[in-house]
Amino acid sequence: MSQVSIVDIARLAQVSPSTVSRALQGHPRISAERRAAILALAEELGYRPSQVARSLVTGRSHTLGVVVSDVTDPFVAEVLKGAEMAARDAGYRLLFAMSNRNPAQEIEAAEALLDYEVDGLIVISSRAPDRYARLPRLRDVGNDHRIPVVLLNHAQVSEFIYSVKMDSESGARMAVSYLSQLGHRRIAFISGPSGGRSSSERLAGYRRAVLEHGLDASPELVIGGAGLLEDGWETLAVLLALKPPPTAVLCYNDLSAIGLLAAAAQMGVPVPDALSVVGYDNIPLSAYTTPPLTTVEQPKEAMGRTAVKVCLRALAGEPATTTVLSGQLVVRSSAAAPPRAQ
Amino acid sequence: MSQVSIVDIARLAQVSPSTVSRALQGHPRISAERRAAILALAEELGYRPSQVARSLVTGRSHTLGVVVSDVTDPFVAEVLKGAEMAARDAGYRLLFAMSNRNPAQEIEAAEALLDYEVDGLIVISSRAPDRYARLPRLRDVGNDHRIPVVLLNHAQVSEFIYSVKMDSESGARMAVSYLSQLGHRRIAFISGPSGGRSSSERLAGYRRAVLEHGLDASPELVIGGAGLLEDGWETLAVLLALKPPPTAVLCYNDLSAIGLLAAAAQMGVPVPDALSVVGYDNIPLSAYTTPPLTTVEQPKEAMGRTAVKVCLRALAGEPATTTVLSGQLVVRSSAAAPPRAQ
DNA sequence: CCTGTTTGCGCAAACGTTTGCTCTTACAAA
DNA sequence: TTTGTAAGAGCAAACGTTTGCGCAAACAGG
Numbered sequence: 001m002s003q004v005s006i007v008d009i010a011r012l013a014q015v016s017p018s019t020v021s022r023a024l025q026g027h028p029r030i031s032a033e034r035r036a037a038i039l040a041l042a043e044e045l046g047y048r049p050s051q052v053a054r055s056l057v058t059g060r061s062h063t064l065g066v067v068v069s070d071v072t073d074p075f076v077a078e079v080l081k082g083a084e085m086a087a088r089d090a091g092y093r094l095l096f097a098m099s100n101r102n103p104a105q106e107i108e109a110a111e112a113l114l115d116y117e118v119d120g121l122i123v124i125s126s127r128a129p130d131r132y133a134r135l136p137r138l139r140d141v142g143n144d145h146r147i148p149v150v151l152l153n154h155a156q157v158s159e160f161i162y163s164v165k166m167d168s169e170s171g172a173r174m175a176v177s178y179l180s181q182l183g184h185r186r187i188a189f190i191s192g193p194s195g196g197r198s199s200s201e202r203l204a205g206y207r208r209a210v211l212e213h214g215l216d217a218s219p220e221l222v223i224g225g226a227g228l229l230e231d232g233w234e235t236l237a238v239l240l241a242l243k244p245p246p247t248a249v250l251c252y253n254d255l256s257a258i259g260l261l262a263a264a265a266q267m268g269v270p271v272p273d274a275l276s277v278v279g280y281d282n283i284p285l286s287a288y289t290t291p292p293l294t295t296v297e298q299p300k301e302a303m304g305r306t307a308v309k310v311c312l313r314a315l316a317g318e319p320a321t322t323t324v325l326s327g328q329l330v331v332r333s334s335a336a337a338p339p340r341a342q
Numbered sequence: 343m344s345q346v347s348i349v350d351i352a353r354l355a356q357v358s359p360s361t362v363s364r365a366l367q368g369h370p371r372i373s374a375e376r377r378a379a380i381l382a383l384a385e386e387l388g389y390r391p392s393q394v395a396r397s398l399v400t401g402r403s404h405t406l407g408v409v410v411s412d413v414t415d416p417f418v419a420e421v422l423k424g425a426e427m428a429a430r431d432a433g434y435r436l437l438f439a440m441s442n443r444n445p446a447q448e449i450e451a452a453e454a455l456l457d458y459e460v461d462g463l464i465v466i467s468s469r470a471p472d473r474y475a476r477l478p479r480l481r482d483v484g485n486d487h488r489i490p491v492v493l494l495n496h497a498q499v500s501e502f503i504y505s506v507k508m509d510s511e512s513g514a515r516m517a518v519s520y521l522s523q524l525g526h527r528r529i530a531f532i533s534g535p536s537g538g539r540s541s542s543e544r545l546a547g548y549r550r551a552v553l554e555h556g557l558d559a560s561p562e563l564v565i566g567g568a569g570l571l572e573d574g575w576e577t578l579a580v581l582l583a584l585k586p587p588p589t590a591v592l593c594y595n596d597l598s599a600i601g602l603l604a605a606a607a608q609m610g611v612p613v614p615d616a617l618s619v620v621g622y623d624n625i626p627l628s629a630y631t632t633p634p635l636t637t638v639e640q641p642k643e644a645m646g647r648t649a650v651k652v653c654l655r656a657l658a659g660e661p662a663t664t665t666v667l668s669g670q671l672v673v674r675s676s677a678a679a680p681p682r683a684q
Numbered sequence: 685c686c687t688g689t690t691t692g693c694g695c696a697a698a699c700g701t702t703t704g705c706t707c708t709t710a711c712a713a714a
Numbered sequence: 715t716t717t718g719t720a721a722g723a724g725c726a727a728a729c730g731t732t733t734g735c736g737c738a739a740a741c742a743g744g
Contacts, residue, residue: 051458053700055394071419077476096438116393263629395730
């Protein structure tokens with residue numbers, strides 16, 4: 001640490017360290033000349049305050065912890081991007097950890113981040129949302145210094161856990177309604193990671209739309225998945241094995257939809273002529289598939305930004321909220337009227 | 343901070359804080375019973391050491407800064423994933439920042455991370471590699487406490503800047519050789535972000551292979567790009583405008599290749615029948631395009647892991663190295679023999 | 685029994701800030 | 715002149731650790 005510190009400046013400026021500190025933060029009771037002199041000196045020496053020393057005394061690290069399931073998932077990456085930008089804009093930094101979609105690892109990571117005294121915690125695709133309310137350090141602390149946790153795409157699970165989410169149910173509902181309007185009666189759903197809130201909400205939206213439009217509600221039409229490329233790929237076979245096969249399918253996310261598209265192309269199943277497929281998320285790549293994917297947009301970057309904003313507001317003492325953003329269907333060409341209706 | 347500290351434990355155990363500290367870190371000169379008692383107490387109280395206090399005194403934060411161009415790029419995300427895993431395995435955390443492919447923002451981010459006393463810096467797709475050697479805090483510090491910087495896919499730019507990279511030149515060369523063996527004589531190259539080291543190396547590899555195989559070396563065959571989906575999309579038109587159009591194209595990365603594929607599908611240009619395309623990176627999605635993309639594999643996760651390993655070794659005092667990993671061609675079906683050779 | 689070494693532990697300084705309190709000086713009001 | 719107040723700056727404690735040094739007791743060798 002041959003780094004220049006506040007006392008180096010103090011020595012050179014012939015003042016006390018406290019004066020330097022106050023001058024730097026614009027404390028009113030420092031004369032203008034001193035202030036200027038100190039600022040100039042600091043600039044000249046290339047002084048940069050030690051964030052860790054600052055943290056130690058103030059109890060604020062200007063750091064937010066973010067734990068994600070897997071950065072490699074385009075949806076997650078996009079949200080993370082939004083969060084990073086908002087954090088930077090607010091003078092905050094992000095301590096990053098991955099859970100590999102593993103609940104135990106997720107909690108472990110969260111705890112580790114707390115060791116670094118992050119001011120808040122953002123969890124992007126939680127697999128263990130209800131455990132946060134029970135983390136000792138999140139529970140015990142007096143209300144004056146509670147560490148806000150904001151969960152993405154999860155309902156608020158406790159009084160002090162915040163939530164920003166998209167209305168997944170209506171998103172899925174919109175997609176199914178659209179397919180229904182195109183003439184489809186037998187629509188399959190590939191679900192996401194079990195236990196995931198967004199997965200169950202999308203399923204609920206699917207079921208609701210199926211009911212509302214009086215579509216085929218056979219349970220065999222909902223097929224398990226985990227939101228991975230492979231899921232979509234493997235699912236095509238089970239779709240085709242159904243009797244009769246569905247004419248359309250709503251996928252948990254774009255990734256599984258893309259897997260499905262690939263399988264269809266490989267097996268010579270024309271999309272959308274023989275099978276309509278719609279995804280969810282509207283990741284950038286979804287515009288570049290063949291055919292381009294009809295999908296429901298999730299405001300990913302905005303969700304990330306909002307998450308840190310909510311977190312920061314919580315730090316400022318605002319009560320917990322769950323803010324819900326809305327998406328919309330983006331129509332491209334992977335869904336069309338069913339064969340028999342043509 | 344109503345957090346339990348080392349002095350709380352000390353009070354309860356009727357010993358001094360130093361003893362607690364030493365007991366916790368397994369110092370030999372603490373009796374076994376005391377040690378056990380203290381450990382038990384710590385466990386019971388749910389004690390977790392304050393990393394920031396620790397950092398302040400030891401000068402080590404057990405934190406690595408990582409600045410990336412854009413997490414949203416699948417290549418970057420994959421490398422980041424590898425880095426995160428290796429860091430976690432070593433008991434390190436990652437402070438994350440994004441540069442948005444902007445040199446000024448990149449340096450600013452790096453400086454900000456240094457304020458948090460990161461032990462090392464990893465830069466994933468640098469746009470300003472040569473500026474690190476000049477950062478005051480990286481230059482001035484005595485050799486005992488120099489902060490290692492490892493650049494990904496950049497050559498070593500100074501004695502104290504480390505580098506882990508793939509041999510991009512030979513990767514590109516392999517790809518072009520392969521196309522040449524298939525019978526292509528006129529092969530285009532879509533370049534990556536100008537100024538990027540990997541872009542120029544891949545271009546060099548392309549040129550070398552073109553020369554070696556006596557292929558058409560017209561300068562019009564190398565086309566500018568930035569490694570984005572849009573680049574590939576827009577490039578198809580300029581490819582087709584060439585007279586005669588090339589029969590194959592090597593793209594800077596899979597992203598641009600996928601853009602190109604999409605454009606081709608949309609404009610009815612059959613791939614690989616009318617145009618062979620090969621990508622670079624082998625991102626997971628490249629196996630799910632139509633047709634599946636022939637590409638050159640980059641060991642992305644391994645690169646991330648290696649980056650943190652190199653960084654940690656540097657901290658342990660090993661001299662700077664540049665380690666180069668090797669890739670290989672993964673043949674799928676987006677490249678085949680040219681039309682006239684069939 | 686004396687000296688020398690080992691074992692076990694505490695004291696206190698240090699890391700680089702921030703901040704409540706105190707102190708001095710100047711200046712205005714009475 | 716006295717008193718009161720405001721401005722400007724310093725003292726020292728505090729944040730939670732780590733660690734060099736010192737000290738006492740125990741123990742070994744002679």
